[in-house]
Amino acid sequence: MPGRLEPEPIGRRDFLGLAGWWSAGIAIVGSLLGMARLPKPRVLDEVSARFRLGAPSDFPPGTDTEIAGRNVRIVSNQEGIRAMSLICTHLGCIVGREADGGFSCPCHGSKFDPEGEPTAGPAPRALTWLAVSQSADGTLIVDKDTEVSAEEVYHV
Amino acid sequence: MESGLNRLWTNVKALPRNVRDSVMRHGAPTSDRARSQAVFGNFFLHIHSVRVHPRSLKLTTTWALGVSLVSQFVILTVTGVLLMVYYNPSVELAYDSIKDFQYVVPTGRFIRNIHRWIAHMMVATMILHMARVFYTASYKAPREFNWVLGMFLFVLGLAFSFTGYLLPWDQLAFWAITIGANIAASPNELAAALDLPKAFYIGDIQKEILLGAGSVGQGALTRFYLLHVMVLPIIFVAGLAVHIWRIRKDGGLAHPGGNRTAAGKGVGTSDARPLTPAEQPKKTYGLMAVVAGTSPHTGKDLDETVSAWPSLLRAELAVFMATMLIAVALGLIADAPLREIANPMVPENPAKAPWYFLGLQEMVSYSAFVGGILIPAVVVIGLGLIPYLDREPEPSGVWFSGPRGRRIMGWTVVFATITAVLSVAIPVKFGWLRNWYPDISQLVIIVFNPGSLLTAAYALWSLVVIMRTRSTRLGAIALFTCFLVGFLILTYVGTYLRGPNWDFYWSQADWPVH
Numbered sequence: 001m002p003g004r005l006e007p008e009p010i011g012r013r014d015f016l017g018l019a020g021w022w023s024a025g026i027a028i029v030g031s032l033l034g035m036a037r038l039p040k041p042r043v044l045d046e047v048s049a050r051f052r053l054g055a056p057s058d059f060p061p062g063t064d065t066e067i068a069g070r071n072v073r074i075v076s077n078q079e080g081i082r083a084m085s086l087i088c089t090h091l092g093c094i095v096g097r098e099a100d101g102g103f104s105c106p107c108h109g110s111k112f113d114p115e116g117e118p119t120a121g122p123a124p125r126a127l128t129w130l131a132v133s134q135s136a137d138g139t140l141i142v143d144k145d146t147e148v149s150a151e152e153v154y155h156v
Numbered sequence: 157m158e159s160g161l162n163r164l165w166t167n168v169k170a171l172p173r174n175v176r177d178s179v180m181r182h183g184a185p186t187s188d189r190a191r192s193q194a195v196f197g198n199f200f201l202h203i204h205s206v207r208v209h210p211r212s213l214k215l216t217t218t219w220a221l222g223v224s225l226v227s228q229f230v231i232l233t234v235t236g237v238l239l240m241v242y243y244n245p246s247v248e249l250a251y252d253s254i255k256d257f258q259y260v261v262p263t264g265r266f267i268r269n270i271h272r273w274i275a276h277m278m279v280a281t282m283i284l285h286m287a288r289v290f291y292t293a294s295y296k297a298p299r300e301f302n303w304v305l306g307m308f309l310f311v312l313g314l315a316f317s318f319t320g321y322l323l324p325w326d327q328l329a330f331w332a333i334t335i336g337a338n339i340a341a342s343p344n345e346l347a348a349a350l351d352l353p354k355a356f357y358i359g360d361i362q363k364e365i366l367l368g369a370g371s372v373g374q375g376a377l378t379r380f381y382l383l384h385v386m387v388l389p390i391i392f393v394a395g396l397a398v399h400i401w402r403i404r405k406d407g408g409l410a411h412p413g414g415n416r417t418a419a420g421k422g423v424g425t426s427d428a429r430p431l432t433p434a435e436q437p438k439k440t441y442g443l444m445a446v447v448a449g450t451s452p453h454t455g456k457d458l459d460e461t462v463s464a465w466p467s468l469l470r471a472e473l474a475v476f477m478a479t480m481l482i483a484v485a486l487g488l489i490a491d492a493p494l495r496e497i498a499n500p501m502v503p504e505n506p507a508k509a510p511w512y513f514l515g516l517q518e519m520v521s522y523s524a525f526v527g528g529i530l531i532p533a534v535v536v537i538g539l540g541l542i543p544y545l546d547r548e549p550e551p552s553g554v555w556f557s558g559p560r561g562r563r564i565m566g567w568t569v570v571f572a573t574i575t576a577v578l579s580v581a582i583p584v585k586f587g588w589l590r591n592w593y594p595d596i597s598q599l600v601i602i603v604f605n606p607g608s609l610l611t612a613a614y615a616l617w618s619l620v621v622i623m624r625t626r627s628t629r630l631g632a633i634a635l636f637t638c639f640l641v642g643f644l645i646l647t648y649v650g651t652y653l654r655g656p657n658w659d660f661y662w663s664q665a666d667w668p669v670h
Contacts (some may be wrong), residue, residue, distance in 0.1 A: 039379075040361065044370045069501055091338040091524055093331060093503045096657075106505035107335060108521035109658030120591055121658075122523050122605075124345045124598055 053132075053140035056081065056156040066097070072130065072142055080153035083130040083142045084116055090123040103127065115150060126150070191465035201469075203397075205404050207461035208468050212409040217553070220475045221285035222403075227479035228278045229396065235271040236385065243323065245381035247374050250325035251497045258494070265491065270483045272492035275317055277482070279512045282310050283643075290542075290636050293552045293629065294410040300543035302402040305395060307540040312392050314512070319384035321510060325377060330498035331507045333372050333380065337363045339520065339528035346525050349599040372500070410552030505656045514650025515643050518580070521658055522588075522605035531611050535639055538615075542636070546628040561633050564621060568634045572641035575613045579606040580649050584660040614638035 010018075051070060059065060059076040066073050071086045071094050086103070088095050093107035101114040104121075111120040116127030131146035132154035140154075167174075181198075185191040192206040211217055242261055244253045257264035286306060289295060295303035318336065322329040341359035368375025403409065495504065509517050519527030556562045582588075589601050617638060622631035655661040656668060 039365050039368070041364065041368055041375070044364070045375075046370050046373070071501060091335045091342075091520070091528075093334065093507060094501065096505065104657040106503050106657055107331065107507045108517065111657075118590065119594075120587065122521055122527075124348065124524070124602070 049145040050141055050143045052135070053083075053142050055138060056134075056140055059140070070142075070144075072144070074142075077153075080155040081132050081140065082150075082153055083132050085128045085130055085144065087127075088123060089118075089125045089127060090121070095127065185465065188463050191463050195464050201465070203400055203404070204464045204468055205408055206464055208464050209408065209411060209461050210467075211411045211553075213462075213467055213471050217409060217411070219284070219288055220471075220478075221281055221288055223472050223475040224479050225278065225281050225285060226396070226400075227476040228274050228281065228483075229392075230476075231274050231479065231483050232271060232278065233389070235267050235274070238267050239271060240385060245323065245377055247325060247377055247498075250323060250377065254324040254326075254494055258491070266487045269490065269492045270487040273486035273490070274479075274483050275320055276510070276512075277486075278313060279317055282313050283640075286310060286539075287636075287640060291556050291633070292410060292554065293550060293557055295543040296410075296550070296552050297543070297547065299402075299406045299410065299552075302399060302406060303543045304540050305399045305402065307536060309392065309395050309399060311536060312388060312395065316384065316388050316392070317510070317512065319380045319388065322377070322380045323384065324494055325498050326495040327498055327504050327507075328493075328495045328509075330372060330500060331503045332509060333367075333376050335507075335520075337366050337372065337376070339524055340366050342524035342528055345523070346599075346602065349597070349602055506654060506658055508650070508654070511647060511651055514654075515646035518646040518650045518654075519607040522583075522607045523602045526602055526605060527607045531607055534611060539636065539639065542632050546632040548627060548629045550629060556633065557629055560625070560627075561630060564625065564630045564633055565637050568617065568621070568637040569641055571617055572614065572638040573645065575610055576642045576645040579610040580646070580653075580660075582606065610642060614642065 053059075053067070053074065059074050059081055061076050061078050063076045064073065065076075066086070073084045073086055075082045075084065086095050087093075088105040088107070088110055090105060090108055090110050093105050095103040095105045095110070095112065098104055098111075102119070103112040103114075103116070104110065105123070109121045110118060110123035112123065112127055113119050116129070118124075118126060128147045129150050129152065131143045131148050131152075133141045133143070134154075134156070135141055140156075185194045195201045195204050195206050239257070242253050242256055242264070244250060254268070257268045259265075289303065289306065318332070322333050341363035343362075344357045344359035347356045347359070364370070366376065366379065367373075368379050508514060516528070516532065519531055521527070550557060556565055583606050588606065589596050589604065614635065618631045618635035621634040622628055625631070652664075653660055653662065655664065655666070661667055
């Protein structure tokens with residue numbers, strides 16, 4: 001009786017048949033995997049997330065400006081300048097300013113306080129604060145890809 | 157004497173008849189047998205059975221919903237191809253080409269109206285069709301798989317609708333893609349709540365594959381266009397073909413008393429009795445295909461079926477013409493909606509999806525991941541599994557499985573209505589966890605939201621019904637009714653009671669004025 005070390009010999013035709021099925025299967029699965037790779041882009045073509053804001057003097061302390069076309073809000077005080085994204089952290093709609101200084105989202109009703117902290121609705125986290133820097137000529141630059149903490153203030 | 161020219165002339169005279177005979181392999185059928193053979197032998201007709209039970213032809217058996225859906229799909233295909241003649245899937249020109257349909261293209265406005273309205277009608281009809289099949293227990297063995305296929309086609313139908321209303325590239329389109337892609341990315345929400353490392357953020361990959369970019373733009377439009385006009389139709393047609401073919405292979409339409417199927421798998425098949433001498437076959441030839449059992453009965457059909465040609469074909473044509481009539485009427489009465497051109501800076505307020513997604517939008521307004529992915533997946537999988545979890549042998553084709561089922565359904569409607577209304581009213585009136593405990597963990601907020609609690613209440617109710625009645629069929633009726641009622645109520649709330657910032661308003665007249 002053949003034991004574990006002496007397995008039942010497999011017939012030549014059975015072996016060739018199985019080999020055929022397995023190679024066809026592997027070839028098909030392999031090509032499907034190869035094809036599945038195609039739709040995931042290697043390069044994301046889009047405009048730079050960094051944009052030039054303007055001179056620091058355009059944002060004197062005490063101002064609170066929404067930058068048209070950028071969905072960014074600039075808060076300036078004695079300590080410096082901060083930039084907050086107006087894209088809702090729930091599903092990406094643009095939040096609007098409320099009379100109390102907070103924000104609310106038109107799509108699913110998330111509400112945020114003036115510091116961007118969620119107060120109601122489905123938003124899972126606070127509106128994001130963005131990195132502010134300055135170029136060599138002194139122009140302020142906001143980088144929408146870089147998130148910073150709400151406490152981080154850019155000193156001009 | 158016959159010259160070559162004479163012979164040619166004879167052939168020319170016979171040309172129309174010979175061409176017709178070469179195309180139609182049989183002449184016009186004059187007898188039942190010939191008609192049966194025509195249905196059997198014709199490539200386009202052979203999807204029908206040769207003979208059908210008169211009950212299948214009664215309007216009240218199916219309300220013609222399935223054939224109507226096929227008709228709607230045909231209309232959508234034809235009008236869709238026509239729209240593709242001028243539609244241009246580029247972010248610069250898409251909106252203009254829709255405007256062209258409205259103002260320039262001959263019959264363009266009419267054709268687009270029909271395409272849009274029939275697409276809406278198809279979603280509604282799919283739900284009604286599903287309800288008909290469910291309440292008549294027509295998903296029972298041997299039709300379980302066809303129910304699953306139906307669920308699959310339902311999801312595809314919704315995908316058709318979603319990808320379709322993105323193509324005009326108006327405000328609805330842009331923000332629907334934005335929201336849709338972010339729902340695809342919403343597993344990240346859970347990963348973040350669980351503090352998982354970045355490698356678990358599979359949502360980003362899904363979003364990238366959908367959009368072909370980091371944000372909504374040309375890549376997204378190209379991909380959704382491709383899905384709408386190529387990928388989905390191919391999958392849908394294949395699924396539809398199997399769906400229709402399985403109706404026949406599973407024994408035709410379900411009817412009480414069982415079906416005589418070739419496989420003999422019909423439920424409750426009435427038992428065969430020996431033939432009386434008068435019924436004994438006197439001829440030994442005939443069309444054998446129409447009889448079940450082991451002996452060739454001739455001139456005798458226990459099911460009293462009628463020929464598919466002309467009875468079924470006539471009924472199908474009537475349904476198709478009725479659907480066309482509705483399409484034409486809708487196309488003439490109302491214009492398909494078109495919002496302002498897409499503006500990535502400002503969403504509409506409120507930004508509402510078409511009606512069939514407003515229940516979902518209500519769910520998503522509690523949590524993106526749970527409302528947008530988890531609950532829909534649980535509902536679709538739960539409904540798909542019903543035929544496998546409820547296997548009580550009972551005659552298919554009886555509405556609500558009799559008076560007991562009707563009673564259970566009545567109570568379920570009451571329960572489902574109260575819970576659904578509460579799930580909306582409590583958050584509106586008293587707020588939710590974040591209002592009560594501002595520092596509560598995000599994970600708790602994601603998991604315990606009104607939508608997930610409602611779904612759990614529905615599942616629990618069905619379990620209670622199963623325990624109390626000891627019938628899985630009645631439990632299934634409870635579950636399906638719950639989801640149907642929940643869908644209707646949430647859709648109503650989303651459509652009529654939500655205003656700017658998705659706040660609750662009793663009427664649009666109360667909306668704040670800007």
